[in-house]
Amino acid sequence: MSSQARSPRKRSLPTAAALKRALHGIDLGRVVRRLSPGETALYAAVVDPQLARRVWLLQIPMLPGPYAGLTLWRLVVIERWLEPEHPSALLAHELVHVRQFHEQGIVRFTFDYNKAFAAGLVTQRSWSKAYRAIPAEVEARREATRWAMQRSEAPRSVV
Ligand SMILES: [Zn+2]
Numbered sequence: 001m002s003s004q005a006r007s008p009r010k011r012s013l014p015t016a017a018a019l020k021r022a023l024h025g026i027d028l029g030r031v032v033r034r035l036s037p038g039e040t041a042l043y044a045a046v047v048d049p050q051l052a053r054r055v056w057l058l059q060i061p062m063l064p065g066p067y068a069g070l071t072l073w074r075l076v077v078i079e080r081w082l083e084p085e086h087p088s089a090l091l092a093h094e095l096v097h098v099r100q101f102h103e104q105g106i107v108r109f110t111f112d113y114n115k116a117f118a119a120g121l122v123t124q125r126s127w128s129k130a131y132r133a134i135p136a137e138v139e140a141r142r143e144a145t146r147w148a149m150q151r152s153e154a155p156r157s158v159v
Contacts, residue, residue, distance in 0.1 A: 056075050059079075096139060100139070
């Protein structure tokens with residue numbers, strides 16, 4: 001088939017060559033990866049290593065708005081490159097959400113999270129205040145802070 005015979009819609013799809021050019025230099029093993037055994041041990045204080053081993057980490061520098069991280073069930077999206085050996089309070093925070101999802105179930109966690117957010121929007125009339133007041137966020141911030149402080153007090157005791 002000649003290229004003239006194709007519909008304009010088909011021609012507008014990216015070609016394999018264009019995709020290859022767009023992905024040039026991007027190591028997909030870094031974009032999407034599992035946590036390393038060292039990482040699951042590193043974050044054991046916030047999430048059980050057995051559960052942490054089931055997490056997919058997607059690292060893309062293009063999350064919307066002010067979000068630096070986002071967790072959906074066992075998918076953690078963070079907007080920066082994290083080397084496995086580099087401790088991150090952001091990742092600790094997101095892993096608390098993985099644990100919350102696991103403990104409460106997708107439906108219950110999502111419902112309670114959004115209900116608290118909606119209630120906060122009504123009472124606080126501020127997107128960021130409502131977000132920060134969600135109990136799951138309060139817990140994740142508290143535990144990630146505690147995790148980071150324990151690391152700074154005894155940096156050699158963890159991994
Ligand atoms: Zn959070």
